[in-house]
Amino acid sequence: MSAPMRIALVGTPNVGKSTLFNELTGLSQKVGNFPGVTVDPLVGSISSDNQQLELIDLPGIYSLDAVSEDEQLTIDVLTGRHKAISRPDAVLLVMNAQNPEKCLVLFSHLAQLGLPLMVVVTMVDSVKLSGGVFDDITLFHELGVNIYPVVGRKGLGVTEVRMALSNGAWKLPKVPEIEGTSLEDRFAWSRAVVAKVLISGSADVLRTRIDGVVLHPVWGTLLFLGVMAFFFQAIFSWAQPMMDGIDTFIASMQEAVEHQSINPTLRSFLSKGLLSGVGSVVVFLPQILLLNLLVVLLEESGYLARAAFLVDRAMGLFGLQGRSFIPLLGSFACAIPGIMSARIIPSYRDRLVTIMATPLMTCSARLPVYALIISALIPAGTIGGVFSLQAAVMAGLYALGAISGLLIALVLKKTMFKGAVIPFLIEFPPYRAPSLKSLWVTVYGRTKDFLTTAGTVILGFSIALWILTELPQTDRSSAASAVEADRVQIEQSYAAAIGKAIQPVFAPLGFDWRITLGVLSSFTARETFVSSMGQIYAADVQESDVPLRNVLRSQYPLAVGLSILAFYVYALQCISTIAIMRRETGSWKWPSIAFAITFTLAYLASLTVYIIAS
């Protein structure tokens, strides 16, 4: 069979391009995986009797002059200048029937490319519903290419488009006769065409009414807080039972392996390396599914643009944009889904700045560490007889993380990402019910993408950590008890050797080699710190029958506790976050920079706290 025909799916933002792409290609789509791109375009295939087609979903553009890196990618592909993605054979342009002016201006640019073209017009139903008329025959005569009206959300007309694509209904567009080359001239031509093909119906009164509430300074803000509370509740609490279920399932598998009479090293690898590695990937799935589901719903329904309008001023103080709010909020549950949701930010630079700030938001994996250290080393007194000192410290840690993250964003925006400031500019899309198929295809695609890209890195790291903490294997039979054997194992491991070797680095922070080991081992997930400390002090805990926190209290002064807390606020010690950062930014550069910045901050913060407190 000959090479597939390659078609670029192009359109201005908010025309329903993604929905159409999902309807056309369904589950056949996959992440493009092109080297050196700032955004991975999705590629889907369509097969018919006589031809194999490949559809590539490119970031939205308004013209052939880019404003962001994402748009540059689309333009480079269309003009044949992209290094990794070869020029497509044809262009499928998506146009919004309700608001075709900008789409026609884009057409006037695309017509000069010399590529065969076809136009799909979305939201024709909305025009009809409001009593308007959209004349696709006249449009065909004006543009010289075939026009296909669809209702993407309901899948109407999609079959016709698919047939047209493979039957070669391609035509070279008529190059519009525009006097002058300015945008004003192009808009004048576009408006003249719109006047011929569109009779707008009555104004959307319902939308105006909804906007009156949703964008109201008081009611809109309250609604926004409500939506965000719901959003946070969903990923923070509702995902928990599913995550617990996964943990229990993995634990039972590990249990089963532990009882197999096989080589002890192999057994340890299967149970503590492979299974717990797989577990630490799969455990993210509930949050990723829920968050992606909610983000797509917010985006497709048209609410996200309104929310961005409301919070833009506040986020602007830190050099971020309105949409940065979602990834930052999501990161309070977990930075992995949080960073994934940064895809809603259309500009690469803004996306990067937001991603760099997310790991500083206090994620749920830090909670067990904070809880252990606070209960062990912070006195149980009250401030002014009302507020618990321990609770105040906890709240302080949350605030410190959030403020530091936002300040990092601000500094990055003023230094590394200086220039090319695009102020807030947004189109308000109409409110609409999302397409269920599109929703499912997107969530499925992103989840699969997480498993295959970030998931494999996380698994690899987990196995590397197993090698460090469980090898060389000690002779368990000589130990007095299982607990004692665990303690000996971790104390004899490579990680312990490394912990002891690099302990001098951490000595100024008040960390002994045990804490250093706990910190190192918690790279798989921060909460591992608790179980590692538990393992190290297991013997003490069992002998004296007191909780771990009491053992820690007898071992370490307050200054060390504060130092550990300060370290965990800043340090990016989570391999999963590093893996997803690598995935979403396209290189190891940004996770490395983030790691360097946060490690420096963590070290300095701990050092300062330790010196002051002791």
Next chain:
Amino acid sequence: MNLESIPVGEFCRILDIQGDVLAVRRTKELGLVHGVVCRVIRKAPFHGPIELAMTLGNIGIRTSEELRIEVEPVQLQRSEAA
């Protein structure tokens, strides 16, 4: 006069857009070109973004040092408005 000084509910005509080259171009690409008449729908508090209604579709925009929009007020009957 500049866009911010147009009260909510009033109409104005775009005369000139100045500032960062990219910001100016994007503003125009969204349809806010010279001569266009639009209506100020609402302003977010604390000098936040401004929502503008044009003939087809609404946009949100935040003016700043990088994006200054010069307009002239227009008296329109409601029936003429989009």
